[in-house]
Amino acid sequence: MLKKSRHYLLFIIGLFISFYLEGALMHAFPYLLAGKFPMVPYLTVTWLIYTILFSDRKQNIHIYWWTFGIGLLYDSYYIGVLGIYTFIFPIVVLVTKLILEYVDENIYSSIMIYLIDIIIVLVLGYTGGRMSHLVYFSGIHFFAYAFGPTLLLNLVIFLVLYFPISLLFDKYRK
Amino acid sequence: MHKFFSSRNLVIFVVGLVASVGLIGGSAAVRNNRAMPIFIQEFGNDVVGIGDRVIAVPANGIDKVFGSVDNLINTYSENNYLKSKVCRLQSTEARNEALTNENKDLKEQLHLNETLTGYTAINASVLARTPSNWQQQIVINKGALAGIEKNMSVIVDKGVIGRIVEVNKTNSKVELITDSGDSASHFAVQVKGNKTMVNGLISGYNNANNELEMGNLTAKDKIKRGAKVTTNGLGGVIPKGLFIGTVTGVSSAADGTSEQINIKPAADTRNIDVVTVIGKK
Structure with a gap:
């Protein structure tokens, strides 16, 4: 019972830290992240995927509710229009869980799943921004300048943090 | 495959999609029309x-x-x-x-x-930048309690960087001048030509070479490189005489029929730590 609550707590603390770090990193490294090639370190999404990959599957950590909640905060605090990431984050969790039912979890399949998830976030995020008339980038520009670099940056972040985070989850496992 | 397409999941998915579209529409309308x-x-x-x-x-x-x-x-x-x-x-x-x-x-x-050049100033520091690659927005640490109102303009020491789009009690969101989305505010600006003052709107932003585009020009005149572009104080709550940037050249606009003036922004919109929020007196 104690172990369960520790994994639960780890997930939630990490969720909020990654949420805040996303905005702080954007602010701290503006030339790299908001320059000619706009990139976003999707730490919140990355943390969600780590949690699904590494946490004990038998434990119920109410991941859909927390994902929905953090998506709502994300939209409200960062974007200013509700309903974009509120919807995308749970879809990412759904897709990740769905694929994991059919493939074995190892680092290669994890990278594949992660790339699929980031592409979903990028494409649906842009579509949502377009719908709410917030986008300043044309679609062609977005795919030429933002899509590739963002994918690459997130892949690097995912690989660098993969083993440390898996060890962190192992530490709080039975 | 049967799991994903089970009717329960499908219903949740469709309801979620509909709710999401409704939320986007509703909150986008609130963002554009209401102060808070x-x-x-x-x-x-x-x-x-x-x-x-x-x-x-x-x-x-x-x-x-x-x-x-x-x-x-x-x-x-x-x-x-x-x-x-x-x-x-x-x-x-x-x-x-x-x-x-x-x-x-x-x-x-x-x-x-009351003249157009008079204004009030509130200082604030930046909390975060929106993690998005299709939107340029920052969050600052002053809100309605400090006297900030929607549509006030935001400057750094060198020039204009944007306007307030959302006001909460203790923080607010600033849409940067380089964000030229459909619902973005188009700053009314002017630049001195050879004979007359040319008025226009900031109509776009070229991300590749970091230049603002000034369109909807009111007069055809020769404009020198390096001429200073400032706000003209017409419409809204933006005072007159705030510095936007310097002219780097004139080119034909994307539609091919009109001219646009390219402007190098005076303020570095990519690195902002402390801002001043400006309102008309």
Whole structure:
């Protein structure tokens, strides 16, 4: 019972830290992240995927509710229009869980799943921004300048943090 | 495959999609038309903002260390440059004071209390930048309690960087001038031509070479490179005379029928730490 609550707590603390770090990193490294090639370190999404990959599957950590909640905060605090990431984050969790039912979890399949998830976030995020008339980038520009670099940056972040985070989850496992 | 397409999941998915589209439409309308977001959203933003202050302290500390090292390296060349500026500064200051006094006297004589150049200023620091690659927005640490209102313009020492789009009690969102989305505010600006003053709107932003585009020009005139572009104070709550940037050239607009003036923004919109929010008096 104690172990369960520790994994639960780890997930939630990490969720909020990654949420805040996303905005702080954007602010701290503006030339790299908001320059000619706009990139976003999707730490919140990355943390969600780590949690699904590494946490004990038998434990119920109410991941859909927390994902929905953090998506709502994300939209409200960062974007200013509700309903974009509120919807995308749970879809990412759904897709990740769905694929994991059919493939074995190892680092290669994890990278594949992660790339699929980031592409979903990028494409649906842009579509949502377009719908709410917030986008300043044309679609062609977005795919030429933002899509590739963002994918690459997130892949690097995912690989660098993969083993440390898996060890962190192992530490709080039975 | 049967799991995903089970009717229960499908129903949740469709309901979620519909709710999401509804939320986007509703909150986009609120963002454009109302001064403040709905109460619950405003409250949530304030609570999240408090957490961000806790995170911002160590983050800004790290930022400052990098900044200090950078400053140390630049000190020599900067010092030389500043020395040359200081000589001129005092004379400009004296002249400025004389002009301000004269201006005040003249205004009194004319019983002219409100002109377009008068404004109020509120200082604020930046909490976070929106993690999005299709939107340019920052969150600042002052809100309605400090007297900030929607559509006020936001400047740094060098020039305009944007306008307020959302006001919460203790924080607010700034849409940068480089964000030229459909619902973005198009700043009304002017630049001095050879014969007349040319008015226009900031109509776009070229991300590849970091240049603003000024379109909807009111007059056809020759405009020199390096001419200064300022706000013209027409419409909205943006005062007159805020510096936008300098002209780098004139080209034909994307539609091919009209001209646009390309402007190099005076303020570095990619690196913002402290801002001043400006409202008409």
